[in-house]
Amino acid sequence: GQSLEQPSEVTAVEGAIVQINCTYQTSGFYGLSWYQQHDGGAPTFLSYNALDGLEETGRFSSFLSRSDSYGYLLLQELQMKDSASYFCAVREGRDDKIIFGKGTRLHILP
Amino acid sequence: DVKVTQSSRYLVKRTGEKVFLECVQDMDHENMFWYRQDPGLGLRLIYFSYDVKMKEKGDIPEGYSVSREKKERFSLILESASTNQTSMYLCASGSVYEQYFGPGTRLTVT
Numbered sequence: 001g002q003s004l005e006q007p008s009e010v011t012a013v014e015g016a017i018v019q020i021n022c023t024y025q026t027s028g029f030y031g032l033s034w035y036q037q038h039d040g041g042a043p044t045f046l047s048y049n050a051l052d053g054l055e056e057t058g059r060f061s062s063f064l065s066r067s068d069s070y071g072y073l074l075l076q077e078l079q080m081k082d083s084a085s086y087f088c089a090v091r092e093g094r095d096d097k098i099i100f101g102k103g104t105r106l107h108i109l110p
Numbered sequence: 111d112v113k114v115t116q117s118s119r120y121l122v123k124r125t126g127e128k129v130f131l132e133c134v135q136d137m138d139h140e141n142m143f144w145y146r147q148d149p150g151l152g153l154r155l156i157y158f159s160y161d162v163k164m165k166e167k168g169d170i171p172e173g174y175s176v177s178r179e180k181k182e183r184f185s186l187i188l189e190s191a192s193t194n195q196t197s198m199y200l201c202a203s204g205s206v207y208e209q210y211f212g213p214g215t216r217l218t219v220t
Contacts (some may be wrong), residue, residue: 042211070111087152091207097168098206102152
């Protein structure tokens with residue numbers, strides 16, 4: 001069956017670095033996306049990894065290891081505004097839908 | 111900027127009513143998606159569409175139908191609303207892996 005596992009909650013300190021992990025088990029795999037959602041808001045796209053390695057976009061980076069069926073989102077220089085839920089999502093096929101994980105709630109302490 | 115709009119932010123309906131949720135995007139995207147989001151369950155795909163008059167079932171299509179008569183508009187229909195359909199409904203458009211979400215409609219069925 002299909003499954004995406006990510007921690008339900010993570011707590012970190014302002015200014016620090018935090019890593020949110022995502023492991024997946026799906027019938028096919030074309031890539032891993034990450035989305036951010038603030039309370040009361042809509043999810044917004046952060047990144048997409050189709051190949052192994054690290055992709056960096058400002059303070060956020062995303063990593064993928066296809067052989068380990070694993071990826072992570074790395075947030076650096078944490079700010080209070082980064083308090084949100086983060087979802088990983090797997091693209092199973094070329095034109096197929098994506099499957100979302102249940103989300104990780106990130107709490108940031110001052 | 112991509113804009114995805116949904117017809118209502120909040121909606122209250124009675125059990126058995128027929129409910130229409132409308133979604134409009136302004137970026138000429140071929141793909142459009144309907145999700146529902148419930149606490150602890152993440153985003154679950156109800157239906158998606160790759161083109162006008164085309165629709166595909168997602169993971170939880172039971173109790174729902176959709177309509178895509180124009181490229182920019184994707185409607186979700188609850189034929190006979192039930193209390194277990196109380197949820198946040200999110201519409202999205204874009205590529206499979208990079209989706210742009212509307213603000214959501216919080217539907218309560220009483």
